[in-house]
Amino acid sequence: MKKEIINLNNIGKVYSLGQVEVSVLKGINLSITTGEHLSIMGPSGSGKTTMLNILGCLDKPTEGEYLMEEKKISTLSDEELSEIRSRKIGFVFQTFNLIPQLTVLENIGIPLFYQGIDESVIQDKALELAKLVGLAARIKHRPSELSGGERQRVAIARALINQPILILADEPTGNLDSETGKEIMSLLIHLNEEGKTLVVITHDPKIADQSKRIIRILDGKIIDEN
Amino acid sequence: MKINISHILRIIRFGGKNLWLHKLRSFLTMLGIVFGVASVIAMLAIGEGASFEAREKIKELGSNNIIIRSVKPPDANTAQRAMLNVYGLTSSDFRKIESIPSIANIVSTWEAQEEIWYLNKSTPGRIVGATPDYAETTNMRVEKGGRFLNEVDMDRSKSVVVVGSSIKNTLFAGVNPIGKDIKVKSNYFTVIGVVEAKIFSKGTESFAAEDINFDVYLPLSTARGFFGEIILIRNNFWDRTWVEFHRFIVRVEDSNKIVTTSALINKILESTHKKPDFEILVPLELLKQAEHTKKIFSIVLGSIAAISLIVGGIGIMNIMLATVTERTREIGIRRALGAKRRDIIYQFVTEAVILSASGGFVGVILGVIIPKIVSKFAGMATIVTLWSVLLAFFISVAVGLTFGIYPARKAALLDPIEALRYE
Ligand SMILES: Nc1ncnc2c1ncn2[C@@H]1O[C@H](COP(=O)(O)OP(=O)(O)OP(=O)(O)O)[C@@H](O)[C@H]1O
Ligand SMILES: [Mg+2]
Numbered sequence: 001m002k003k004e005i006i007n008l009n010n011i012g013k014v015y016s017l018g019q020v021e022v023s024v025l026k027g028i029n030l031s032i033t034t035g036e037h038l039s040i041m042g043p044s045g046s047g048k049t050t051m052l053n054i055l056g057c058l059d060k061p062t063e064g065e066y067l068m069e070e071k072k073i074s075t076l077s078d079e080e081l082s083e084i085r086s087r088k089i090g091f092v093f094q095t096f097n098l099i100p101q102l103t104v105l106e107n108i109g110i111p112l113f114y115q116g117i118d119e120s121v122i123q124d125k126a127l128e129l130a131k132l133v134g135l136a137a138r139i140k141h142r143p144s145e146l147s148g149g150e151r152q153r154v155a156i157a158r159a160l161i162n163q164p165i166l167i168l169a170d171e172p173t174g175n176l177d178s179e180t181g182k183e184i185m186s187l188l189i190h191l192n193e194e195g196k197t198l199v200v201i202t203h204d205p206k207i208a209d210q211s212k213r214i215i216r217i218l219d220g221k222i223i224d225e226n
Numbered sequence: 227m228k229i230n231i232s233h234i235l236r237i238i239r240f241g242g243k244n245l246w247l248h249k250l251r252s253f254l255t256m257l258g259i260v261f262g263v264a265s266v267i268a269m270l271a272i273g274e275g276a277s278f279e280a281r282e283k284i285k286e287l288g289s290n291n292i293i294i295r296s297v298k299p300p301d302a303n304t305a306q307r308a309m310l311n312v313y314g315l316t317s318s319d320f321r322k323i324e325s326i327p328s329i330a331n332i333v334s335t336w337e338a339q340e341e342i343w344y345l346n347k348s349t350p351g352r353i354v355g356a357t358p359d360y361a362e363t364t365n366m367r368v369e370k371g372g373r374f375l376n377e378v379d380m381d382r383s384k385s386v387v388v389v390g391s392s393i394k395n396t397l398f399a400g401v402n403p404i405g406k407d408i409k410v411k412s413n414y415f416t417v418i419g420v421v422e423a424k425i426f427s428k429g430t431e432s433f434a435a436e437d438i439n440f441d442v443y444l445p446l447s448t449a450r451g452f453f454g455e456i457i458l459i460r461n462n463f464w465d466r467t468w469v470e471f472h473r474f475i476v477r478v479e480d481s482n483k484i485v486t487t488s489a490l491i492n493k494i495l496e497s498t499h500k501k502p503d504f505e506i507l508v509p510l511e512l513l514k515q516a517e518h519t520k521k522i523f524s525i526v527l528g529s530i531a532a533i534s535l536i537v538g539g540i541g542i543m544n545i546m547l548a549t550v551t552e553r554t555r556e557i558g559i560r561r562a563l564g565a566k567r568r569d570i571i572y573q574f575v576t577e578a579v580i581l582s583a584s585g586g587f588v589g590v591i592l593g594v595i596i597p598k599i600v601s602k603f604a605g606m607a608t609i610v611t612l613w614s615v616l617l618a619f620f621i622s623v624a625v626g627l628t629f630g631i632y633p634a635r636k637a638a639l640l641d642p643i644e645a646l647r648y649e
Contacts, residue, residue, distance in 0.1 A: 058642050058646075059642075082561070083566075110560065119236055
């Protein structure tokens with residue numbers, strides 16, 4: 001049997017807005033094994049991004065236990081969480097989240113920068129990944145000079161540069177036409193086939209169908225799994 | 227995190243880039259630091275210059291000396307043509323001062339401004355009729371190969387002179403002046419020595435500027451013999467004055483007694499001189515004046531510096547707070563991609579320090595230029611020392627650090643999720 005990379009045990013997330021408490025996630029139980037490709041579906045506002053942020057150690061659940069590689073995440077310090085994000089996780093955000101004043105190459109290199117790696121090594125690797133996502137000709141450009149698809153590819157390159165064991169992609173094709181979307185997905189699936197665990201949030205059933213496992217979320221609960 | 231040079235340089239480069247994106251804003255933010263640092267350096271340069279000047283002047287005049295000068299009283303009669311102005315120090319004053327017990331030595335001079343000639347070249351200079359002990363009393367040294375006036379020159383009223391270094395340089399370019407004859411008012415004098423050059427600093431306050439390198443020393447007896455005691459100065463008419471001695475230089479052995487001795491001399495002279503036709507200079511007082519100047523500049527420029535630096539620091543803090551707000555999302559992204567809190571702190575503190583250090587750099591340039599301008603227009607000596615530049619620059623960096631920490635900490639403590647959601 002394959003090793004379990006993620007185990008969510010009765011996870012809940014409550015945001016308190018003054019007097020009102022908003023329960024965004026309720027009693028989530030989920031386990032993901034290494035090398036798995038998982039799709040998360042659900043309507044807008046159902047809590048998908050919130051769950052992904054928890055998986056990515058960016059947000060902390062208000063309830064339940066999260067084990068990553070059998071380690072309790074809730075007991076870790078801010079610094080240790082940063083370290084996990086830096087070494088193990090590749091984020092592809094719903095809204096690209098590139099830094100506007102940096103070039104494509106610099107954006108791609110950020111995760112390695114925070115590992116304290118030498119500048120020249122960062123540059124080489126960033127260039128390698130820019131080639132991989134087909135942006136070798138655009139490395140000196142700023143995000144504002146790129147199309148949506150190109151920005152998303154920069155974001156993917158950035159998510160891969162630290163050779164993460166877990167790739168978390170939040171609607172990676174949401175802002176793209178179907179053709180570009182396909183390209184991006186095949187890139188991610190290729191990485192999954194190389195052994196990286198892949199979690200993709202999507203609204204598109206065609207994209208979800210590319211994975212063996214799909215979970216559906218509604219109002220912060222997993223309602224269906226196949 | 228491993229700290230390496232390329233990492234640090236990259237933080238600095240990105241910081242610089244970000245500031246460059248808002249050039250005007252960054253420049254305006256720097257101004258407070260610029261003025262603060264410039265003031266610190268200028269203040270120290272002026273203070274240093276004042277005390278240097280004082281030390282030089284004291285060296286020139288003798289630290290244990292009291293100088294008594296004849297001055298033309300303000301009501302001296304110059305309007306009437308045939309009138310003879312008689313004023314100043316006399317031989318009776320000399321004898322009275324000489325008898326004060328705390329005095330180790332007293333020398334007297336008689337002086338006149340004359341044109342000094344050698345062959346067909348000439349320069350204005352000051353004829354100083356002096357006694358042999360003048361050189362020792364005023365710490366004057368004669369260049370090798372020559373000598374100062376001696377008792378024999380004095381007794382025989384010899385026509386010999388010892389010239390200042392500037393006289394030598396202007397009249398005797400490339401020629402050894404020893405043994406040559408100079409001409410003053412149709413009288414010839416043989417040069418027997420050259421005085422070693424002294425640094426000429428323009429006098430401050432009561433110490434009038436006179437460049438002793440243009441002095442020509444000859445025996446007091448010779449001076450009287452050749453030039454008489456009446457000096458004719460051609461103004462609109464012939465102005466005739468009679469001065470017996472132009473200067474007494476008194477040496478006091480015990481420096482603790484200088485002040486009391488000068489007070490005593492003043493009392494003695496006041497009792498016989500009805501007109502204010504003398505002045506007493508105490509070189510040691512110069513130090514006090516220099517300290518005073520230093521203190522005034524320290525207070526004035528020090529306050530400007532302190533205020534500028536604080537205002538500059540607050541400006542930097544203000545801009546950094548705005549920057550942190552503007553770049554909240556960037557902070558969230560960086561945190562999501564693995565930046566630790568301290569990475570964010572480094573990033574923003576670095577920007578603050580780049581701002582203040584650039585301000586410091588410009589301030590150093592201004593701080594080096596301003597004292598030069600002060601020297602030129604106010605005639606004050608200024609000395610920019612390396613350590614003052616380093617100190618001022620260090621202060622600017624410290625201001626950046628101090629005022630940059632708070633905004634940077636604020637940035638670092640942002641919740642990554644909140645920061646990422648920030649619109
Ligand atoms: N910081 C927060 N404070 C308060 N409410 C929040 C916060 N973050 C998320 N929410 C709420 O939690 C719910 C789930 O948000 P989430 O972003 O996870 O939705 P989603 O499933 O990703 O939706 P979409 O498909 O539109 O991206 C939303 O109703 C949102 O308003
Ligand atoms: Mg979402």
